Amino acid sequence: xxxxxxxxxxxxxxxxxxxxxxxxxxxxxxxxxQIRNSGKIIQVVAEKEKFSEEDFQKIKSISQExxxxxxxxxxxxxxxxxxxxxxxxxxxxxxxxxNYPITPKEHGVxxxxxHRHLWLRSRKQLSIMRIRNELSFxxxxxxxxxxxxxxxxxxxxxxxxxxxxxxxxxxxFDEGKAYLAQTxxxxxxxxxxxxxxxxxxxxxxxxxxxxxxxxxxxxxxVEAETAFFSNSENLDFQxxxxxxxxxxxxxxxxxxxxxxxxDVSILESFLEKPFARLNYSEAIEVLQKKGEEISIGEDINAxxxxxxxxxxxxxxxxINYPKKIKAFYMKENxxxxxxxxxxxxxxxxGVGEIIGGSEREENLDKLLSRIQEEGLNPxxxxxxxxxxxxxxxxxxxxxxxxxxxxxxxAGLPHVRECIPYPRMMERLDP
Amino acid sequence: xxxxxxxxxxxxxxxxxxxxxxxxxxxxxxxxxQIRNSGKIIQVVAEKEKFSEEDFQKIKSISQExxxxxxxxxxxxxxxxxxxxxxxxxxxxxxxxxNYPITPKEHGVxxxxxHRHLWLRSRKQLSIMRIRNELSFxxxxxxxxxxxxxxxxxxxxxxxxxxxxxxxxxxxFDEGKAYLAQTxxxxxxxxxxxxxxxxxxxxxxxxxxxxxxxxxxxxxxVEAETAFFSNSENLDFQxxxxxxxxxxxxxxxxxxxxxxxxDVSILESFLEKPFARLNYSEAIEVLQKKGEEISIGEDINAxxxxxxxxxxxxxxxxINYPKKIKAFYMKENxxxxxxxxxxxxxxxxGVGEIIGGSEREENLDKLLSRIQEEGLNPxxxxxxxxxxxxxxxxxxxxxxxxxxxxxxxAGLPHVRECIPYPRMMERLDP
Numbered sequence: 001x002x003x004x005x006x007x008x009x010x011x012x013x014x015x016x017x018x019x020x021x022x023x024x025x026x027x028x029x030x031x032x033x034q035i036r037n038s039g040k041i042i043q044v045v046a047e048k049e050k051f052s053e054e055d056f057q058k059i060k061s062i063s064q065e066x067x068x069x070x071x072x073x074x075x076x077x078x079x080x081x082x083x084x085x086x087x088x089x090x091x092x093x094x095x096x097x098x099n100y101p102i103t104p105k106e107h108g109v110x111x112x113x114x115h116r117h118l119w120l121r122s123r124k125q126l127s128i129m130r131i132r133n134e135l136s137f138x139x140x141x142x143x144x145x146x147x148x149x150x151x152x153x154x155x156x157x158x159x160x161x162x163x164x165x166x167x168x169x170x171x172x173f174d175e176g177k178a179y180l181a182q183t184x185x186x187x188x189x190x191x192x193x194x195x196x197x198x199x200x201x202x203x204x205x206x207x208x209x210x211x212x213x214x215x216x217x218x219x220x221x222v223e224a225e226t227a228f229f230s231n232s233e234n235l236d237f238q239x240x241x242x243x244x245x246x247x248x249x250x251x252x253x254x255x256x257x258x259x260x261x262x263d264v265s266i267l268e269s270f271l272e273k274p275f276a277r278l279n280y281s282e283a284i285e286v287l288q289k290k291g292e293e294i295s296i297g298e299d300i301n302a303x304x305x306x307x308x309x310x311x312x313x314x315x316x317x318x319i320n321y322p323k324k325i326k327a328f329y330m331k332e333n334x335x336x337x338x339x340x341x342x343x344x345x346x347x348x349x350g351v352g353e354i355i356g357g358s359e360r361e362e363n364l365d366k367l368l369s370r371i372q373e374e375g376l377n378p379x380x381x382x383x384x385x386x387x388x389x390x391x392x393x394x395x396x397x398x399x400x401x402x403x404x405x406x407x408x409x410a411g412l413p414h415v416r417e418c419i420p421y422p423r424m425m426e427r428l429d430p
Numbered sequence: 431x432x433x434x435x436x437x438x439x440x441x442x443x444x445x446x447x448x449x450x451x452x453x454x455x456x457x458x459x460x461x462x463x464q465i466r467n468s469g470k471i472i473q474v475v476a477e478k479e480k481f482s483e484e485d486f487q488k489i490k491s492i493s494q495e496x497x498x499x500x501x502x503x504x505x506x507x508x509x510x511x512x513x514x515x516x517x518x519x520x521x522x523x524x525x526x527x528x529n530y531p532i533t534p535k536e537h538g539v540x541x542x543x544x545h546r547h548l549w550l551r552s553r554k555q556l557s558i559m560r561i562r563n564e565l566s567f568x569x570x571x572x573x574x575x576x577x578x579x580x581x582x583x584x585x586x587x588x589x590x591x592x593x594x595x596x597x598x599x600x601x602x603f604d605e606g607k608a609y610l611a612q613t614x615x616x617x618x619x620x621x622x623x624x625x626x627x628x629x630x631x632x633x634x635x636x637x638x639x640x641x642x643x644x645x646x647x648x649x650x651x652v653e654a655e656t657a658f659f660s661n662s663e664n665l666d667f668q669x670x671x672x673x674x675x676x677x678x679x680x681x682x683x684x685x686x687x688x689x690x691x692x693d694v695s696i697l698e699s700f701l702e703k704p705f706a707r708l709n710y711s712e713a714i715e716v717l718q719k720k721g722e723e724i725s726i727g728e729d730i731n732a733x734x735x736x737x738x739x740x741x742x743x744x745x746x747x748x749i750n751y752p753k754k755i756k757a758f759y760m761k762e763n764x765x766x767x768x769x770x771x772x773x774x775x776x777x778x779x780g781v782g783e784i785i786g787g788s789e790r791e792e793n794l795d796k797l798l799s800r801i802q803e804e805g806l807n808p809x810x811x812x813x814x815x816x817x818x819x820x821x822x823x824x825x826x827x828x829x830x831x832x833x834x835x836x837x838x839x840a841g842l843p844h845v846r847e848c849i850p851y852p853r854m855m856e857r858l859d860p
Binding site for chain 1: 435448450451466467468469495496497524525526527528530546547548550551555556559560562563566567570574577579580581582583584585586587588598599600601602603604605606608610617620621623624625626627632633635637639647648650657658792812813814816817818819820821822823824849850851853855856858859860
């Protein structure tokens with residue numbers, strides 16, 4: 001009997017519901033119990049006249065988060081959120097709950113994170129998890145339907161992807177150190193030769209000593225790589241991807257977005273129009289005009305990303321950054337060799353960068369000299385360089401940080417609530 | 431133009447195809463090039479009379495894995511696997527390929543694994559990856575449609591899930607050691623209180639010094655946890671789950687299963703009948719009757735699992751193992767307190783255990799004394815024990831090893847080919 005999914009099927013019938021007491025209110029004549037089951041809140045009405053004095057007092061004293069089974073007739077109840085309520089006739093406590101630590105009063109951020117295993121039961125936290133669930137599924141469905149092959153890239157790696165110094169390391173038997181992958185990109189690149197279109201979607205790790213509201217040490221990233229694909233096709237693809245998955249989630253998660261009081265119309269307005277595309281040098285000019293002291297060659301920080309999205313009124317692709325502030329594998333821009341064919345997608349509303357992408361350097365000699373310029377050891381990249389030796393082709397790809405996109409969709413200021421168990425510099429538990 | 435997906439749309443038209451030369455054959459009058467694109471092999475026919483002597487010699491000398499663009503008329507070709515072929519009129523080499531290491535001759539296992547980044551382009555390897563892709567999607571779709579909430583469990587953990595001693599560890603800033611998770615189960619258990627039905631699906635890690643054909647140090651596991659769910663409901667659920675996802679993959683991956691020469695009818699025959707369910711003690715009796723020297727209390731090794739599935743002619747659930755050889759969180763069997771309410775699902779054809787599941791001990795005191803009996807430190811489980819303090823409920827769950835199921839479906843003897851980049855005791859690269 002799944003009354004949370006199909007209540008209309010059981011209308012005016014006796015039903016049984018298991019769940020947890022999220023809260024209750026009432027008086028000496030009637031008690032309204034809010035029971036949580038499968039993320040829904042169902043009101044259960046206990047009228048005193050149906051029970052002995054002793055039993056009614058017992059009902060009144062059921063404490064928050066007690067698990068119980070209730071029985072009663074399911075009736076329409078337009079005033080309640082669920083639309084139906086149960087007229088209680090019988091109940092049984094399964095598991096008691098004394099002094100549940102999270103009460104309706106305000107709690108500090110640290111307290112809540114220390115109780116993350118319980119906090120997940122809270123209304124807003126559950127809604128965020130449900131949005132994450134819809135988003136994750138929408139992402140996989142998007143790639144599946146476009147014939148992208150899922151290629152789960154390894155976490156334990158011998159060679160080094162992005163920047164050393166921010167890597168978690170572990171002893172790997174007698175093989176020396178293994179590093180937790182920061183990206184699956186280099187592995188994905190090997191697989192485009194097999195299937196043209198590939199993606200991965202899993203946890204990634206950065207041992208960064210940063211404490212911003214946009215950083216986690218463990219976060220989920222979806223990365224895609226496409227053969228015979230230019231940077232400009234890559235941009236179009238990213239835009240379609242973001243618009244498509246966001247629209248799906250807005251539709252599927254409308255109830256949860258209401259719980260979070262997210263103004264969906266703002267989000268929708270961004271998705272209806274084309275995303276702005278701005279050369280890095282144009283972006284610098286815009287910032288300078290707004291009074292920022294920034295010059296060509298500098299990175300664009302979070303605050304300035306925000307200025308750009310406000311100025312342009314929505315998401316912004318910043319394209320073709322200077323070569324020297326971007327990764328070695330990005331393809332040199334033939335029209336301006338000081339820059340590379342790349343893009344960052346900046347989300348508005350203070351969210352900032354959610355995607356980084358580029359066309360990849362497919363020329364073996366150019367790639368090798370970039371590796372040397374960066375002071376990296378080409379020996380660590382032997383297998384990666386092989387991809388440019390045996391049938392190299394133009395190709396592009398990108399990586400999207402899941403938690404940042406959840407934060408944007410849900411309208412949350414911090415990524416730490418966008419993952420079930422956030423890992424930050426000073427948080428490894430629970 | 432996506433001729434690999436919709437060839438009939440371009441029949442008798444001039445088409446352009448990008449791809450890699452997988453192989454070629456022919457003579458001085460005609461050359462047949464096998465071009466790989468999106469995992470398909472399309473035959474391209476170069477007739478000498480259409481080209482100059484010099485150009486025809488160039489075509490003849492195109493080497494394995496060269497990337498190229500070809501142009502020509504697409505015609506029906508019933509003899510070829512793809513069903514269509516291209517009559518070559520123009521071609522252009524994009525990226526050369528000299529002395530490609532993997533040739534049609536036989537190579538050793540180590541050599542192939544050292545060249546995994548190239549080996550993935552091979553026919554069979556790509557088919558395995560495509561089966562893995564279909565299976566992964568079928569798993570997620572199964573849970574999504576059953577209203578299970580995806581709860582990505584953390585990889586970096588402070589507390590310890592299963593057996594210490596087989597954990598990879600890493601320094602976590604100033605917080606001490608972090609361990610790579612062996613399971614997401616304990617985290618999932620916290621979330622059933624929020625959403626009743628939850629699952630996770632991600633990489634897990636075991637620093638086991640074993641070199642069997644069924645072990646990887648990094649592998650993907652899907653785990654599900656359900657509130658108000660008995661062990662017997664858990665068994666039914668697992669059986670439906672395995673049957674459903676296997677049938678989906680058999681249907682979607684029929685071409686790839688043909689490439690692997692998998693006899694699908696064997697697999698289908700296992701899925702048509704109910705899976706056998708055997709008490710652990712009955713399993714021991716069966717083994718003893720087959721002449722095995724095994725007694726109650728011993729674990730059932732791979733070889734003996736194989737005897738059981740042969741004897742019973744298909745997949746076997748072994749249920750209710752002795753408490754002392756199973757994990758602390760498994761619920762005591764009320765009918766025989768020396769055993770626990772658990773199950774292992776053993777796949778036939780030498781594959782062995784693919785799922786482990788159990789009802790979980792929901793009683794705080796019993797759980798605590800099991801933790802102490804096992805010599806574990808209850809302080810590491812404070813947050814987990816909280817789940818039994820605040821509204822504890824009966825619940826069950828299970829974990830399925832993805833690579834072992836891929837091995838079974840694909841009919842492969844070793845899990846190492848069932849993941850893009852296998853990690854084993856002596857293999858961390860590429």
